[in-house]
Amino acid sequence: METKKIVRRILGLIRYIADVFVYFQEAFVSLSDKSIRVSFTNFKDIPFDFFTISIEKTLGTQSVKIVKHYKPHVQLFSVFGSRGKVSRSKALQKTFFTGENPNVYRNGEYKGNCIDDVSLSLGFDFIEADNYLRLPLWLMYYFSPSNSKDEIKEILDTFKGEYKKDKFCALVASHDRNGIRRKIYKDVAQIDFIDCPGNLLHNDDTMRNQYADNKAIYLQQYKFNICPENSTDPGYVTEKLFQSLHSGCIPIYNGWSKNPEPDIVNPDIIMWYNTVEMENNQSLLREIKKLHSDNRLYRSFAAQPFFCDTAVDKIHSVLQKFIYKMGASLTKSLRDHI
Numbered sequence: 020m021e022t023k024k025i026v027r028r029i030l031g032l033i034r035y036i037a038d039v040f041v042y043f044q045e046a047f048v049s050l051s052d053k054s055i056r057v058s059f060t061n062f063k064d065i066p067f068d069f070f071t072i073s074i075e076k077t078l079g080t081q082s083v084k085i086v087k088h089y090k091p092h093v094q095l096f097s098v099f100g101s102r103g104k105v106s107r108s109k110a111l112q113k114t115f116f117t118g119e120n121p122n123v124y125r126n127g128e129y130k131g132n133c134i135d136d137v138s139l140s141l142g143f144d145f146i147e148a149d150n151y152l153r154l155p156l157w158l159m160y161y162f163s164p165s166n167s168k169d170e171i172k173e174i175l176d177t178f179k180g181e182y183k184k185d186k187f188c189a190l191v192a193s194h195d196r197n198g199i200r201r202k203i204y205k206d207v208a209q210i211d212f213i214d215c216p217g218n219l220l221h222n223d224d225t226m227r228n229q230y231a232d233n234k235a236i237y238l239q240q241y242k243f244n245i246c247p248e249n250s251t252d253p254g255y256v257t258e259k260l261f262q263s264l265h266s267g268c269i270p271i272y273n274g275w276s277k278n279p280e281p282d283i284v285n286p287d288i289i290m291w292y293n294t295v296e297m298e299n300n301q302s303l304l305r306e307i308k309k310l311h312s313d314n315r316l317y318r319s320f321a322a323q324p325f326f327c328d329t330a331v332d333k334i335h336s337v338l339q340k341f342i343y344k345m346g347a348s349l350t351k352s353l354r355d356h357i
Contacts, residue, residue, distance in 0.1 A: 054084035055356060058091035059254070060108075061100030065118065069159045070095055070345075076165070077346040078353075092353060096137070102128045105136050112352035113137040114345070118156030118257060120250045139348040143254045152344050153254060154337065155280075157261045164338050171331045178325050182241070182267045187211040187311055188243040189268075191226070191234055192219040199247045199273055203292050206256040206300060207245065207271060210308045214241070238266035242317060243307065247273035247292065256280055264288070264325045271307070 024174055056189070059067055062292065074093065075083055094110035098117045102125075115137045121129035121144075132140045134148050141154040161174055190213055195201050204213055204220060216226035216237065230237040238244055244263040248255055256279045263270040264284075271290045272279075278286040291306060293299045310317040327333075 027090075028224045054082040054352065055093060056084055056086045056089065056091045057093045058086050058088070058095070058110075060094060060096050060104050062097045064094070065097060065100045065116070065156075066159055069164065070114070070116075073164045073342045074349060075347040076342060077344060077349045081356075092356060093349065096133070098124050098129050102133070105133050107225075111356070112139075112349055114139045114141065114348070116141040116154070118143070118159075120252055120255055122252055123250060124168055138352055143256060144252070145254050150348070152337075154341055155254070155256050157256060157258045158334070158337065160258045160261060161265070161337060162334060164342050166335070166338060167354065168331050168335050171334050173328060175326050178265050178267075180267055182239040184240065184242045184267070184317070184321075186214065186240045186242070188245060188271070189214045189216070189221065189223075189238060189241045190245040191207055191215070191217045191238070193217050195219050199292075199294055200245065201323060202294070202297075203245050203273070204246060206292075206304055207307065208245075210304065210311060214244070235266050238263065238268050240312060241266075241268050242321075243271055243290070244268035245271045247271075248275070251294075260284065269310070269321060282311065282327050282333045284330075285324050285327055288323050288325050 033125055045324075055074075056072060057071065059070075071083065091110050093112045093114070094108050095114045095116065096105050096108075097115070098119050098121060105113065111171050113136070115133040117124070117129060117132065119185055121132055121142065122129070132142045132144065132146065132151065134140045134146070138150060140146075140148070140151045142151075143155045145153060154352065162171065162352060166174070188207060190200060190204055192200050199221060203259070204215075207213060213220075214223040214225075215221055215356075216223040226232060226234065226237040244266070246259040246263045248257060248259060251274060253275050260270055260274070260279060263272075269288065269290055271292055273292045275292055277289065278284075279289075279290045290303060292303060310320055
């Protein structure tokens, strides 16, 4: 145990020295480079370009430079680190984004979406505030702020791929903190075997060995996908539901609502698992069993539209609102620099 502590401290010191080096390197470059400096703090694998597209669109010919440490003009924050970095930041424009549930993540450290500390706040919740916009995480998996309506329609059309569905059901997950995935697994496994290539209930190595950990391609062979959300707070919709649909799977789902994205996702395509009244799931299990045993019925069910007729307009509207809000915030905050 002591050896591990020593190793962690050494690695921490190395990271600190590297950060100091980068800071002074960026400071030196900035003496001659008059670009607007943009940094991302407490982010993980969220696509940076989703944000930089809107920043570059607003700034036009003004050059943008992504920096790690040195005095950013624009600083974007997420939840994978200390909230104190948000309040201590001296950036002229601060944007907060979360795809996680701030009410529970990091013991609720980010509860309230940092609205009082930032120029613009983005999340999944329904919050009434001038500097807030509901921008659920799943949008970033499939769309860009620059997408036209025609491009959005083309992307949604890719969700209707023709795949050979010769396997029953998959559950791809790394954890089950609220216990819901095991509950659904236990019930649905009464019908047929469920493949689990993730860390949770692991019983299948093929996603890693045959599909190079490509979840989208792996799921294309399955009729159903168990894909509940991590929490049921209002508006909380992540990529899980959309990944299921993108691979042509019928989602066995639970989240904040049976109609999780009104006017976008067709709620009739969702197999809703009831965690409040468990006895009501018997009809769900009968329906899954019936569809699994009759390919004609399954194909008919899966032929339903995955999305509402209003989906293109609704998605385009959200993306345009994001560009507008980000642009207005940047223009106001950087008026002396652009």
